[in-house]
Amino acid sequence: MNKIIERKMIVPNMHLIEIEAPDIAKKVRPGQFVIVRPDDEGERIPLSVADWDTEKGTITIIFMEVGASTGSLASLNAGEAVATCVGPLGNYTEIKKYGTVMCIAGCYGIGSIYPVARALKEAGNNILTVIEARSSYLIYWLDRFIPISEKIFTITRDGSLGYKGHMKRLPDILHSLPAFPDLIIVNGCTYLMAHTSHVTKEMGISTIVNLNPIMIDGTGMCGVCRVTVAGKMKFACVDGPEFNGHDVDWKEFLARRKAYMEEETLFFRRSEPKTKIHKEGECQV
């Protein structure tokens, strides 16, 4: 049981949760994740760590509400607790001086790439930040990226902020630079990571992705998170979660991510409504 210090929706459907986890806060490094189980019936969900406070003994996670388990997580509030919060899991990002590093993020990845960008900045790198979202109102934490970024680019589907379109605009950004970055790191949805990897492979820019497959234990035991990297079977939980994006078999990865799409919908049909609706004389507000 780990106590929740704060839980709030920061942009539509995207939640920030701060959890009391002193052991993890002491150990976690950029690029790592934890496994959270919202309640005793809950699934084990791997979530990247977006920030931590060693003194306070807390970690912060940004997650999107997509299914039953993230739904229960999103319904918890400060003072309540999650049944499990275990970690830090996976390997951390190799932080050293690369030169110019471009951090590309979307969705929950905006949160999870932040500590990576911050640490890289502290290591003396120039940081270029690229944030992708459907619309400007879905972008968060810009205030955190501004002080550490040389330049911030935004791509929005509706053109409400920065470039209009989606990741297909990435080459435009890259070509607008005086020189290609020495390294690109991508956090976010599979499409974002796969597309970036395709683009940068052609351009010959090293690209690291932070994979987010289905997991159960997160310690190498179940093998559900296996992914083909450079033709070899890897477990994202212990060999990753970061891999060279150019080497990942994206088609397979995407298919494995979608394995339980149909079953996910079952959750929404299983439960009785929490309040009785329109029952004569027993109506609850």
Place this chain on the structure above:
Amino acid sequence: MSDEKIEKASKIDLDRTDMPKQPPEIRRHNFNEVALGYTEELAIKEAKRCLQCKKPRCKTGCPVEIDIPDFISCIVKGDFAGGIKKIKEKNCLPAVCGRVCPQETQCESKCILTNKKGEIAIGRLERFLADWEAKQGKIDIPKKAKPTGKKVAVVGSGPAGITVAGDLILLGHEVTIFEALHRAGGVLTYGIPEFRLPKAIVAREVDYIKMLGVKVITDFVVGKTRSIDELLEEFDAVFIGTGAGLPWFMNIPGENLNGVYSANEYLTRMNLMQGYRFPMSSTPVRKHMKVAVVGGGNVAMDSARTALRMGAEEVRIIYRRSHAELPARLEESENAEEEGVIFNMLTLPVRYIGDERGWLKEIECIKMELGEPDASGRRRPIEVPNSNFRIAMDAVVCAIGNSPNPLVPSTTPGLETTRHGTLVADPETGKTTRDRVWAGGDIVTGAATVILAMGAGRKAARSIHEYLMNKG
């Protein structure tokens, strides 16, 4: 064997008492325990067959040297409390061992009546006593030694860890178990299915050591949350019992298709994550109609029988050797067969074929034949050229074994491993190549049995105790 002994044996009852079981056609549709256990009458009847040998060989077949004739004679007298006490002197997990120990290759294989195919059902009697005790509702708590002020960390809450913790707490040490998953019990919890080892029994055993004063911390990954070196700052000794939890795959094309599972994943999804209750439990489970399980061990049988219970219409065991070489306990493969599992022997998958959405639809196999015995003493399976064929299947569970989890060894400098990834440890004491660090169970031996892990735990506990007491 002397002539008189044979003479005596011929007069005695060779009719092993059967244990009631759920009928196959019923049990293949539920997750309740298959074997129902002896009643008091049946237990006494079976116990009476024991010859009470002066030099009991059964005892030598038990890795923890339980006083088998003694507890059996207690049953004969109806002194069940005395019987369970006798067992617990040597074995802190009798309800578990009575169910999952391979008695037929251990104690029962040494029974003098084995020659006449009428060996005493020692395992069933052990189980009877443990269940009898649980039914009484009051557990006898043994007396603990005076507190020594020494602290021991146990990494992993499987059979080895539970044994070490149970032994050391009674000797007066402070013991904390660290478990990576959210429920304690290790393989007993995530691996062995409900119908073979009810989780309530595992929970009872874990509660028992907690009652003795052992602290159990779940959701704590040693090697990640804290390293062995950090534990050594706080604890006087550390025992590593992290098991064999890294699943092997076959490295054949298509292994990453959806619908291809490691046995660890399949069983963990069903047991630990309660997948058999889906959609009432949250971990999603795909309904498969045709399931193939690759491998011939107990884990393969567990997976196949779980698949049946999850509603599969066709479940096959695919094994590269023949029936005679199946490593599973005979009881388990018989149970599987009775329940309707199809056995495709001398068959090896060579390729998994998927549909356009990345789901498994067919398995390509090749026929095998047996050649000369290999290093394991079993006849080596050899491919029959051009015998490839395909079977339509929508899931396959790969149950070909596990190697030790590298998480602890890879994060602990100075902890030597063998080329198999197991920890180097003294077989008599469990001492590793690191000062103040012991290890035992599958992490040292590679995947083996519950009772061997317990035996190793017992030896390590003895050595740790000796060390702690001499240290002053």
